Amino acid sequence: MQVKINAKDLASGIFLLLVALIGIYLNQDHNLGTARRMGPGYMPLMVFYIQGGLAALVIFFSLFSGPDPLEKWTGLDAGALVLGIAVGTLGWKFSPLLWSFFGQTYNAVGFGITVGFLAMAISSGWKLLAIISASVALFGLILEKGGFFAALTAVILVSCAAEHTHTKKGVAGLLVFLLVLCWWVFIYELDIRVNLWPQS
Incomplete structure (x- = not known):
């Protein structure tokens, strides 16, 4: 086999592997429990191990599926990254001054991540990744109180807003389907204890 590097897949695999390793490291303090009686750290650890394994596969196959070089960043792409980091950091540091909710646990970090990614979305190169990442951070931010x-x-x-090709009917159908599916899987079947409705 001749090595033909797919730089896009290689960079993605390395990023996924780094996230998995960081997740495994940060998960060390959580009680794992057993497969029958899972602790709060069991499922995240399994997800990070699976992610790490998939990342290794992506890295391996990227060595033979190229060449596919990385695209060059425009000035707007680089500026959007710097802007996102700056806005996210400011949002994280100053959000507790806006609302006491952001002073609790990791809410300020979640707010900073959300606004930072949304600021990055000004660049078309970052738009999809930034908006979808912001939506995930927004989920964690809203879940406790909302x-x-x-x-x-x-x-x-918010994820649907990342792509302009979605229709209102399609988004409404997807919304209803995923609300019902997630309620059935996580609340009904797995009996995960979270607030379903907003709390005062």
Whole structure:
């Protein structure tokens, strides 16, 4: 086999592997429990191990599926990255001054991540990744006070905004389907204890 590097897949694999390793490291303090009685750290650890394994596969196959070089960044792409980091950091540091909710646990970090990614979305090169990442951060931010359905609705609507080809009917259908599916899987079947509706 001749090595023909697919730089895009290689960079993606390395990024996924780094996220998995960081996740495994940060998960060390959580109780794992057993497969029968899972602790709060069991499922995240399994997800990070699976992600790490998939990342290794992506890296391996990227060595033989090229050549596919990385695209050059434009000035707007680089500027959007710097802007996103700056806005996210400012959002994280100053959000507790806006609302006491952001002073609790990791809410300020979630706010900073959300606004930072949304700021990065000004660049078409970052738009998809930034908006979808912001929607995931927004889910975590809304879940505690807004409840499961509001958080899930926010993540779906914001993610759909990343691509302009979605129709209102399609988004509404997807929203209803995913709300019902996620309620059935996570609340009904797995009996995960989260607030379904907004809390005062």
